[in-house]
Amino acid sequence: xxxxxxxxxxxxxxxxxxxxxxxxxxxxxxxxxxxxxxxxxxxxxxxxxxxxxxxxxxxxxxxxxxxxxxxxxxxxxxxxxxxxxxxxxxxxxxxxxxxxxxxxxxxxxxxxxxxxxxxxxxxxxxxxxxxxxxxxxxxxxxxxxxxxxxxxxxxxxxxxxxxxxxxxxxxxxxxxxxxxxxxxxxxxxxxxxxxxxxxxxxxxxxxxxxxxxxxxxxxxxxxxxxxxxxxxxxxxxxxxxxxxxxxxxxxxxxxxxxxxxxxxxxxxxxxxxxxxxxxxxxxxxxxxxxxxxxxxxxxxxxxxxxxxxxxxxxxxxxxxxxxx
Amino acid sequence: xxxxxxxxxxxxxxxxxxxxxxxxxxxxxxxxxxxxxxxxxxxxxxxxxxxxxxxxxxxxxxxxxxxxxxxxxxxxxxxxxxxxxxxxxxxxxxxxxxxxxxxxxxxxxxxxxxxxxxxxxxxxxxxxxxxxxxxxxxxxxxxxxxxxxxxxxxxxxxxxxxxxxxxxxxxxxxxxxxxxxxxxxxxxxxxxxxxxxxxxxxxxxxxxxxxxxxxxxxxxxxxxxxxxxxxxxxxxxxxxxxxxxxxxxxxxxxxxxxxxxxxxxxxxxxxxxxxxxxxxxxxxxxxxxxxxxxxxxxxxxxxxxxxxxxxxxxxxxxxxxxxxxxxxxxxxxxxxxxxxxxxxxxxxxxxxxxxxxxxxxxx
Numbered sequence: 001x002x003x004x005x006x007x008x009x010x011x012x013x014x015x016x017x018x019x020x021x022x023x024x025x026x027x028x029x030x031x032x033x034x035x036x037x038x039x040x041x042x043x044x045x046x047x048x049x050x051x052x053x054x055x056x057x058x059x060x061x062x063x064x065x066x067x068x069x070x071x072x073x074x075x076x077x078x079x080x081x082x083x084x085x086x087x088x089x090x091x092x093x094x095x096x097x098x099x100x101x102x103x104x105x106x107x108x109x110x111x112x113x114x115x116x117x118x119x120x121x122x123x124x125x126x127x128x129x130x131x132x133x134x135x136x137x138x139x140x141x142x143x144x145x146x147x148x149x150x151x152x153x154x155x156x157x158x159x160x161x162x163x164x165x166x167x168x169x170x171x172x173x174x175x176x177x178x179x180x181x182x183x184x185x186x187x188x189x190x191x192x193x194x195x196x197x198x199x200x201x202x203x204x205x206x207x208x209x210x211x212x213x214x215x216x217x218x219x220x221x222x223x224x225x226x227x228x229x230x231x232x233x234x235x236x237x238x239x240x241x242x243x244x245x246x247x248x249x250x251x252x253x254x255x256x257x258x259x260x261x262x263x264x265x266x267x268x269x270x271x272x273x274x275x276x277x278x279x280x281x282x283x284x285x286x287x288x289x290x291x292x293x294x295x296x297x298x299x300x301x302x303x304x305x306x307x308x309x310x311x312x313x314x315x316x317x318x319x320x321x322x323x324x
Numbered sequence: 325x326x327x328x329x330x331x332x333x334x335x336x337x338x339x340x341x342x343x344x345x346x347x348x349x350x351x352x353x354x355x356x357x358x359x360x361x362x363x364x365x366x367x368x369x370x371x372x373x374x375x376x377x378x379x380x381x382x383x384x385x386x387x388x389x390x391x392x393x394x395x396x397x398x399x400x401x402x403x404x405x406x407x408x409x410x411x412x413x414x415x416x417x418x419x420x421x422x423x424x425x426x427x428x429x430x431x432x433x434x435x436x437x438x439x440x441x442x443x444x445x446x447x448x449x450x451x452x453x454x455x456x457x458x459x460x461x462x463x464x465x466x467x468x469x470x471x472x473x474x475x476x477x478x479x480x481x482x483x484x485x486x487x488x489x490x491x492x493x494x495x496x497x498x499x500x501x502x503x504x505x506x507x508x509x510x511x512x513x514x515x516x517x518x519x520x521x522x523x524x525x526x527x528x529x530x531x532x533x534x535x536x537x538x539x540x541x542x543x544x545x546x547x548x549x550x551x552x553x554x555x556x557x558x559x560x561x562x563x564x565x566x567x568x569x570x571x572x573x574x575x576x577x578x579x580x581x582x583x584x585x586x587x588x589x590x591x592x593x594x595x596x597x598x599x600x601x602x603x604x605x606x607x608x609x610x611x612x613x614x615x616x617x618x619x620x621x622x623x624x625x626x627x628x629x630x631x632x633x634x635x636x637x638x639x640x641x642x643x644x645x646x647x648x649x650x651x652x653x654x655x656x657x658x659x660x661x662x663x664x665x666x667x668x669x670x671x672x673x674x675x676x677x678x679x680x681x682x683x684x685x686x687x
Contacts, residue, residue, distance in 0.1 A: 157614060191611070212523065217598075257553065266532050270529075273493050
């Protein structure tokens, strides 16, 4: 297994108390595989990714438990210097907002080349040539001329391509893409997702795709982990989850997508709001919003029950949910 | 020029008629003597009508001018050319008292519930502020009660009247924004991306609220968004904008199931479908390149630089928004306004790919 996250726990200590952002997350991704992590804001999907990359803000953040095994070695036991070598070279991240993730006062060529200067000790000139090569690879037209341009001179889609180029620079084994297309328009989103999927196939990378868009997930993912209040509530191969969700939250998300046959009717809406992470409800965190909740849900926290060999659901009533 | 077939049949009495709407922002050079060197053609000739009680969805990508249209509708921007008629009267030429009265009837709900509410005002003051400007709507002693009623209408606890915006979640804030929009009992609401800043599970709540309010208060909506499935759910008719113009407009099933403009087809085909089985048998049209700059709009058809059908005629002749000749005699759903010389019907969203029976039946 390329990456395995085991029972990860992350807290944020704030003035108002301790926010439990990640409460025992398990997931894994193999080479050439795409794992989609699905969740709303505050579900802990990005924090988990930051912990894996080792870019969590510490403090206020703190990893209080668990393991992050990369090729079998626990990254949390690494010293910062060792971690640095892994970051960029072995695993890389693509962020949502390319404009604020790129340095506005350096040309894109300098920023792309920097990877090779720092990690590979290349000369500036060679690094520049590498930068052009990368830009061609992500299909930026007229790469040779544009290598001297600054981020603001590129359109949103082109900037996101540069982010992808930067992540791919050292041919990492794992890419974490945090909402890579959320800021883009649909037609450009399709271009960028296609490119990402193609490069992943070509380089046989593992891809963790963090998103809230059920459509994007259905398009590219092999398996899905659905997060809610810092936990994985359902994990399954992509086809299974869309056919028959085994958790009421997943079901609610799928049902709240407007459907043709429902036009003119009320949309299904999950009632209420996601919980405050400082006061996660006892029992199942989803119970106050759940249409299936029973007494046991308010007292006992459900474990991730095994639905079948490849599927898990953290719901006491997953069988009922699965059967509608 | 507008034929009777045109304007894609809103059959009800029109409450809003927009004709030839243009907004150009001048680009100037020089400090002492400013001279105009060009213009950002944000909106470049838009026509549509909105019927009473109807919802018109406007979709398009960023920079297509949809938000500028919204601003002109509520008179936050003055059009460079064209007219906006509310019940037959052109509000874009009004001033003074007449303008103030007209504005009351067209209100806006903004996209970002975080920045569109003043953080230093209580919810009561925010929702009640319109009454300061239009005191004739509610006498002073009555206002607090009205605000509480509005809170109740949008599904918030009326006791929250003294709270501040930061004490609310995104979805609740959007409800506050909607309550403010309703305060003056307008007849038209212009909603500019009202749910795009919200989480998926909360989006549905707000959409349902807008739907309910429409029936309750007999509202007409102009609903602007980039999320095509949400627009379809809420709209009676849909207009697709590209680079400052409407390229195709019609009833929702005409646009979604029988699009004839290549841009609409590309846009629809690019929307990810929440059904992994659709992955294989879905045809996707991936457009090359980016939207051209609105300062330098291509000649002829503005979509031709990204269009796979473009021919010489497209660069010479601006296609008009009308029912294309080949469909003019037919009465089917393909016969709706589409600004393309080579319009042809193409079903891009296969009916079986719609997540029709999601979650029904375990097998």
